[in-house]
Amino acid sequence: MKQILVLITLIEFVGVNLFCWTALAGSPNSTKTGIRLDTKWKQQVYSFAEQNVRHSIWGIAHSERNYQFAVDLASHEKLSIDKDILFAAAFLHDIGAIEPFRIQGVEHATRSVQVMEPLLKSFGLSDEKISKVREAILGHMYNAELIPEGLEAVLFHDADTLDFLGSIGLVRIVGLTDRHAWAPTLPGAIETLQGWTEELPRKLITQSAKVIAKKRIAELKGVMTSLQQYTFSGAAL
Numbered sequence: 001m002k003q004i005l006v007l008i009t010l011i012e013f014v015g016v017n018l019f020c021w022t023a024l025a026g027s028p029n030s031t032k033t034g035i036r037l038d039t040k041w042k043q044q045v046y047s048f049a050e051q052n053v054r055h056s057i058w059g060i061a062h063s064e065r066n067y068q069f070a071v072d073l074a075s076h077e078k079l080s081i082d083k084d085i086l087f088a089a090a091f092l093h094d095i096g097a098i099e100p101f102r103i104q105g106v107e108h109a110t111r112s113v114q115v116m117e118p119l120l121k122s123f124g125l126s127d128e129k130i131s132k133v134r135e136a137i138l139g140h141m142y143n144a145e146l147i148p149e150g151l152e153a154v155l156f157h158d159a160d161t162l163d164f165l166g167s168i169g170l171v172r173i174v175g176l177t178d179r180h181a182w183a184p185t186l187p188g189a190i191e192t193l194q195g196w197t198e199e200l201p202r203k204l205i206t207q208s209a210k211v212i213a214k215k216r217i218a219e220l221k222g223v224m225t226s227l228q229q230y231t232f233s234g235a236a237l
């Protein structure tokens with residue numbers, strides 16, 4: 001009888017532990033938009049991003065969009081790309097603009113590279129891939145000094161630029177009101193957005209992004225026209 005009880009206890013112990021192990025192993029195998037976390041280093045990057053890339057405008061949701069837009073652009077352009085580069089760039093490219101990683105006086109893309117390189121090295125990513133991620137990060141801004149040339153870097157640059165346009169661009173810039181030079185006031189935010197509808201299409205590199213930008217700008221102009229009507233030509237904005 002005692003032996004049977006020991007056996008039952010042992011079976012329960014193994015069962016409970018197997019359940020716990022499965023739950024732990026259930027650390028997400030994909031991101032919120034369904035990007036597969038199919039390697040250890042991707043899980044590590046995503047886990048790092050979930051904990052540290054926390055910002056309402058350039059946080060992890062922006063990372064998800066940038067990755068997905070860049071992959072879409074590659075598909076429109078019929079380009080064969082290394083999605084690893086896009087993944088790492090997407091989740092780490094703005095870390096240099098976020099506390100406590102941000103350093104006053106250091107441009108955020110440069111700072112992001114300073115954080116990214118040792119991190120990805122410690123996660124086992126090859127030097128060759130890290131070098132491509134570096135290019136994608138340094139060239140991601142529409143006004144970056146470095147004009148990207150590598151395929152992934154070009155797509156990533158266009159994806160990041162598109163995220164300033166359309167309804168998502170509007171939400172992001174308004175979300176910065178009172179806390180960024182782009183949006184010192186609400187009318188100031190709308191003025192910046194207005195400027196982007198002129199400037200950003202010229203900064204796009206791929207044909208597909210230019211087509212998408214046209215639709216997004218039309219969307220923005222519709223909202224801006226309504227805003228003018230609702231706010232007495234901006235006097236009451």
Ligand SMILES: [Fe+2]
Binds near residue numbers: 108
């Ligand atoms: Fe950025």
Ligand SMILES: [Fe+2]
Binds near residue numbers: 062093
């Ligand atoms: Fe960004």
